[in-house]
Amino acid sequence: MKRAVALVVPAAIISGILLFYFLFDARKTTWLPQCPFHLLTGFYCPGCGSQRALSSILHGEFLQALRFNVLLIASLPLLMYSATVMIVNKTTGNHIVQKFFYSASFGRIVLIVILAFWFLRNLPFFPFTSLSPNDH
Amino acid sequence: MDFINQQTTPQPVPKNWLVESILATIFCCLPFGIAGIVFAVQVNKLYEAGDYEGARQASDNAGKWTKVSFWVSVGGIVLCILFVTLFGGMAVLNSFRN
Numbered sequence: 001m002k003r004a005v006a007l008v009v010p011a012a013i014i015s016g017i018l019l020f021y022f023l024f025d026a027r028k029t030t031w032l033p034q035c036p037f038h039l040l041t042g043f044y045c046p047g048c049g050s051q052r053a054l055s056s057i058l059h060g061e062f063l064q065a066l067r068f069n070v071l072l073i074a075s076l077p078l079l080m081y082s083a084t085v086m087i088v089n090k091t092t093g094n095h096i097v098q099k100f101f102y103s104a105s106f107g108r109i110v111l112i113v114i115l116a117f118w119f120l121r122n123l124p125f126f127p128f129t130s131l132s133p134n135d136h
Numbered sequence: 137m138d139f140i141n142q143q144t145t146p147q148p149v150p151k152n153w154l155v156e157s158i159l160a161t162i163f164c165c166l167p168f169g170i171a172g173i174v175f176a177v178q179v180n181k182l183y184e185a186g187d188y189e190g191a192r193q194a195s196d197n198a199g200k201w202t203k204v205s206f207w208v209s210v211g212g213i214v215l216c217i218l219f220v221t222l223f224g225g226m227a228v229l230n231s232f233r234n
Contacts, residue, residue: 033209033216037167047162047169054163072162082155101154104184107177110154114161114173 006090022058026051046071046118049133068133071117147188150195152179153202160205168205172198 026032037045049068056065057073066073085098100106121131157172175198183191 031216031220033212035166036212045167047164047166050163069162075158075162079155079159097149098155102149102152102180102183104177104180107152107154107173107180110158111170111173111177114158114170118170 003090018058021054026055043122044132046114052133070131149183150179150192152176152195153198157198157202160202164205164209166205166208168201172202172205175201
């Protein structure tokens with residue numbers, strides 16, 4: 001029973017979020033919250049464009065999603081791996097540790113990739129403009 | 137996928153929040169998630185170096201920043217929806233009056 005709740009509640013929340021971004025297309029609505037970092041500084045953060053990318057994916061436009069936020073698409077395999085291990089652990093009662101995420105070098109790579117993406121997507125010239133969520 | 141070897145590691149590794157902080161960084165649109173990732177890396181590094189107490193503290197910090205990032209953005213979205221509903225409702229009322 002407890003295990004079922006541990007699976008159903010997150011699944012319901014995630015489905016709700018996906019339904020929300022399917023119904024309210026972030027590419028068209030103007031009222032969804034803007035990134036506070038972008039609002040304050042005018043620069044893009046590593047998450048800028050993810051609401052629009054999510055709406056793009058949900059409407060089947062993967063190429064467009066890549067343009068809004070490459071990092072989101074790149075992280076999907078990692079997130080799916082993590083979710084799968086989590087679901088297996090919750091359903092079987094195992095405690096499989098995602099060792100992959102617990103190596104110091106992997107953590108460092110993630111950090112470097114995100115910081116590099118943050119810096120590069122703010123450069124105002126080609127080819128880095130293709131990393132920015134706007135200018136398309 | 138491996139099981140942590142209990143014989144060579146005297147203490148289980150504390151939760152490092154890496155995946156959660158990546159999620160917070162990408163989806164919550166807030167640099168707080170980056171702080172979460174920095175502490176997640178600390179957890180891994182300290183644990184590999186055998187500093188279990190340090191790893192546990194880094195784990196607490198990683199969790200804290202990930203949650204800050206998450207709740208700030210949830211708050212932002214809720215405020216945004218409230219704002220739209222409130223002012224949207226007022227606009228509808230106004231349109232009736234005119």
